[in-house]
Amino acid sequence: MPGMAPAIVIAGAGECGTRAAFALREEGWDGPVILAGAEPSPPYERPPLSKTGELKPICDEDSLREAGITFLPGTEAARLDTAAHVLELADGRRLPYRSLLLATGARARRLPFGGGTQVHVLRTHADSVALRERLTPGRRVAVIGGGFIGLELASSAAALGCAVTVIELGPRLMGRAVPAQVAAVMAERHIAAGVDIRCGTGVTALAQTASGVAITLAEGATVEADVVIAGVGAAPETSLAETAGIDTADGIAVDARFATSAPDVFAAGDCCRYPHPLYDDRLLRLESWRAAQEHGTAAARAMLGGTEPYAGVPWFWTDQHDYSLQVAGLADAASREVVRVRPDGVEIWFGLADAGRLVAAAAAGPGNSVAKDIKLAEMLIARRAAPDPAALADPGVGLKSVLRSPVAS
Numbered sequence: 001m002p003g004m005a006p007a008i009v010i011a012g013a014g015e016c017g018t019r020a021a022f023a024l025r026e027e028g029w030d031g032p033v034i035l036a037g038a039e040p041s042p043p044y045e046r047p048p049l050s051k052t053g054e055l056k057p058i059c060d061e062d063s064l065r066e067a068g069i070t071f072l073p074g075t076e077a078a079r080l081d082t083a084a085h086v087l088e089l090a091d092g093r094r095l096p097y098r099s100l101l102l103a104t105g106a107r108a109r110r111l112p113f114g115g116g117t118q119v120h121v122l123r124t125h126a127d128s129v130a131l132r133e134r135l136t137p138g139r140r141v142a143v144i145g146g147g148f149i150g151l152e153l154a155s156s157a158a159a160l161g162c163a164v165t166v167i168e169l170g171p172r173l174m175g176r177a178v179p180a181q182v183a184a185v186m187a188e189r190h191i192a193a194g195v196d197i198r199c200g201t202g203v204t205a206l207a208q209t210a211s212g213v214a215i216t217l218a219e220g221a222t223v224e225a226d227v228v229i230a231g232v233g234a235a236p237e238t239s240l241a242e243t244a245g246i247d248t249a250d251g252i253a254v255d256a257r258f259a260t261s262a263p264d265v266f267a268a269g270d271c272c273r274y275p276h277p278l279y280d281d282r283l284l285r286l287e288s289w290r291a292a293q294e295h296g297t298a299a300a301r302a303m304l305g306g307t308e309p310y311a312g313v314p315w316f317w318t319d320q321h322d323y324s325l326q327v328a329g330l331a332d333a334a335s336r337e338v339v340r341v342r343p344d345g346v347e348i349w350f351g352l353a354d355a356g357r358l359v360a361a362a363a364a365g366p367g368n369s370v371a372k373d374i375k376l377a378e379m380l381i382a383r384r385a386a387p388d389p390a391a392l393a394d395p396g397v398g399l400k401s402v403l404r405s406p407v408a409s
């Protein structure tokens with residue numbers, strides 16, 4: 001605020017920005033903290049939006065006040081002057097900063113077709129409210145894109161009594177980050193729940209009809225729907241950084257402590273692209289709830305002078321029907337796979353790199369049944385362990401004992 005000593009300013013009050021604000025206090029910063037968020041509500045969790053649809057706050061305004069965080073809801077950061085160290089808001093206010101964190105997240109990609117008001121995307125609570133009121137029993141719902149959010153919505157819509165079709169361009173579901181074997185478990189679960197899964201087919205046109213939307217598929221077939229959901233991914237929100245001349249490339253480019261190319265400007269969460277020390281400094285842009293939180297904490301430390309690189313193991317989960325899927329590490333970093341079939345039939349997939357190092361693990365199963373094994377695998381990944389593949393495959397060998405495996409060089 002004008003007249004105030006330079007503050008630590010955070011643009012974006014989502015998972016990452018909010019966590020960073022509290023972490024600044026936990027780390028002992030007692031100067032001003034300003035958290036400016038474009039959305040009108042107090043910070044909330046996005047994962048429930050595609051699952052139950054509930055609005056789950058991250059914190060309320062009282063806890064922000066008690067922590068001495070100046071929260072500015074409905075406030076868009078419009079321009080950044082990196083030389084003057086000033087963030088300008090859309091309403092014209094100017095916030096001088098000591099350090100600035102860009103935690104602007106991502107926005108849902110849209111389809112390059114029309115289709116009118118029947119076509120929905122899901123990123124915000126407002127999107128969720130607009131979509132949920134249309135998911136009534138008997139409605140025909142077409143989900144374009146077989147990624148996590150599309151599939152979670154397919155499962156929610158089926159549970160609400162809708163007739164659901166999923167249309168995926170790739171040869172299988174969740175092709176980006178989930179091994180084929182694990183994705184197949186979820187595909188079967190969808191089919192058992194009555195979801196019509198169509199992979200290997202693109203959409204070429206959407207047209208509004210008297211009763212809804214006609215979706216034309218590449219091979220010429222048409223799918224009729226009352227509600228269309230575009231689950232075609234998200235694009236990092238980089239515009240503030242770009243117009244300020246900060247380096248970006250599919251995300252705001254940062255180092256392993258979330259520093260951007262501009263002095264005292266940091267970026268973290270879904271909007272950033274960072275080098276990962278566990279994967280030969282490969283540049284990653286994650287869209288993951290836990291990563292967004294961890295980035296927030298790590299960026300807060302870095303803004304206070306911390307020098308430790310962030311090396312958290314990538315991890316995410318998705319819930320579809322009564323199944324949960326978890327992935328730890330990066331499945332596409334693996335050159336070899338090993339599968340453990342547990343006595344309950346659940347398969348745990350392990351991905352090994354050339355030197356035998358465990359770089360990823362994934363599994364899908366009922367309820368919370370895969371959580372413990374994936375947690376142990378995550379610990380192995382963090383330790384750069386090179387476990388004996390036979391031990392990994394053998395359900396009789398506890399993963400805890402595998403934790404004593406040698407470390408890859």
Ligand SMILES: Cc1cc2nc3c(=O)[nH]c(=O)nc-3n(C[C@H](O)[C@H](O)[C@H](O)COP(=O)(O)OP(=O)(O)OC[C@H]3O[C@@H](n4cnc5c(N)ncnc54)[C@H](O)[C@@H]3O)c2cc1C
Nearest residue numbers: 012014015016038046047077105269270287288289292316
């Ligand atoms: C529907 C849905 C379901 C998900 N489910 C899962 C899941 O099951 N598991 C999982 O691991 N992850 C899941 N995720 C991903 C996870 O929620 C995100 O990775 C996480 O929210 C990212 O946090 P963030 O703070 O970086 O960005 P966001 O949560 O996107 O927050 C960014 C905030 O910045 C604001 N903003 C943008 N530009 C400006 C500006 N110029 N000025 C001020 N404010 C600005 C935005 O309005 C937004 O509120 C899901 C995401 C969605 C959308």
